[in-house]
Amino acid sequence: MKTIYNILAISLTITLLFSCNEEQITNNHQRQLLAVAIDGQVGNPNIPGSLDEGNTTTITTYKELDFSNLALEIVVSPGATVFPESGQAVDFASNGNQYTYTITSESGISKDWVIAVDQFVNPVGGTWGIDKLEFYWDDWFGWGNSGLVPLTDKLPLSASGVDDIITFSAIELVDDAGIVYGSYMRSTGADGQSANYTNDLTGKDYSDKFDRITGASGNWQINADGTMTFTDANGLVTTGKSIEVIDANTILIKLDPGPQTWEIDWGDYFGNPENALNFAWDLLYTLKRQ
Known part of the structure; x- marks a missing residue:
């Protein structure tokens, strides 16, 4: 009987531990770039559909913008965060018209995403x-x-x-x-x-x-x-x-x-x-x- 009581006690302890910490533990490792937009955007950027397909995308604008002070609108996986934040102006001009954003999952795992910006040139004009x-x-x-x-x-x-x-x-x-x-x-x-x-x-x-x-x-x-x-x-x-x-x-x-x-x-x-x-x-x- 003592053995049975010990097993029950251990099981109850494990259950309580998981109950107390389930809000602190997450398996959400998603850190995907879902969408990105810019003023005067032309077309849709070709964003890799999974983490295994790469980490670079290009967005195009027809407007004459200041590439040293660009603010992109960025959407990431639910629960994840992005740095620099969506809407924050950054200097693309000093980085070859591209910038590296870091997306961190809810579980704390990070992935760098390179976003390049091109000036649209009318190919048929x-x-x-x-x-x-x-x-x-x-x-x-x-x-x-x-x-x-x-x-x-x-x-x-x-x-x-x-x-x-x-x-x-x-x-x-x-x-x-x-x-x-x-x-x-x-x-x-x-x-x-x-x-x-x-x-x-x-x-x-x-x-x-x-x-x-x-x-x-x-x-x-x-x-x-x-x-x-x-x-x-x-x-x-x-x-x-x-x-x-x-x-x-x-x-x-x-x-x-x-x-x-x-x-x-x-x-x-x-x-x-x-x-x-x-x-x-x-x-x-x-x-x-x-």
């Missing part, structure tokens, strides 16, 4: 000539009927638009979501002819797929994820897939040409250009600065 207009197609049958080719290979009449000129405005608006807005104008090139997307063999018009930065004017936007969207004067919206700055004088804009029609000429599977045109997945504009 100015006047450009269409240097190449290509499309990628794939019917997914796996018989080699796929590839990236100049649009003129399948629609020879589209050559009239390949030398067109596109002028993108400077930034006209940046909204609270970090989306950048502007306008554009498109004019004919040296040949003086507007783009023609008609298949000269069948008479079928493919403007709905390939006339995508279309019309004499319209609006553009650079989305929070860095892609571009175009809306022409008639309200046609074209979704961008990516924009790549090749060099100071060259950009590549990849657009969505719209849904595939899934029509195949099995009688001339490799020869009929419409087999490729119907299965266009990407439309690529290579633009050269004028």
Whole structure:
């Protein structure tokens, strides 16, 4: 009986110890950077999603700010703290336009996070000539009927638009979501002819797929994820897939040409250009600065 009483006493002691200290003990080691914002922010910063993915992120602003006295709004894991605090002005300029913040978990474990700040440069502002207009197609049958080719290979009449000129405005608006807005104008090139997307063999018009930065004017936007969207004067919206700055004088804009029609000429599977045109997945504009 004495042994049983001893065991009960020990168990009661352990229970009381845990009860007394449970408010002082925590297993919350979370020290994640969840969000960061700056005045005039463009897009969303690419913050590593876990502690194993890195500790560096970049935030972009279109405003001319004093990088020696920047105050960021910072959100961290619940229960954690950040130093310097959210809203506290710090000197980014003396540190290569970046600063190291320390996030400490509720349990007292710390992690350093490096936040860099970039000045946004409008990648499309100015006047450009269409240097190449290509499309990628794939019917997914796996018989080699796929590839990236100049649009003129399948629609020879589209050559009239390949030398067109596109002028993108400077930034006209940046909204609270970090989306950048502007306008554009498109004019004919040296040949003086507007783009023609008609298949000269069948008479079928493919403007709905390939006339995508279309019309004499319209609006553009650079989305929070860095892609571009175009809306022409008639309200046609074209979704961008990516924009790549090749060099100071060259950009590549990849657009969505719209849904595939899934029509195949099995009688001339490799020869009929419409087999490729119907299965266009990407439309690529290579633009050269004028």
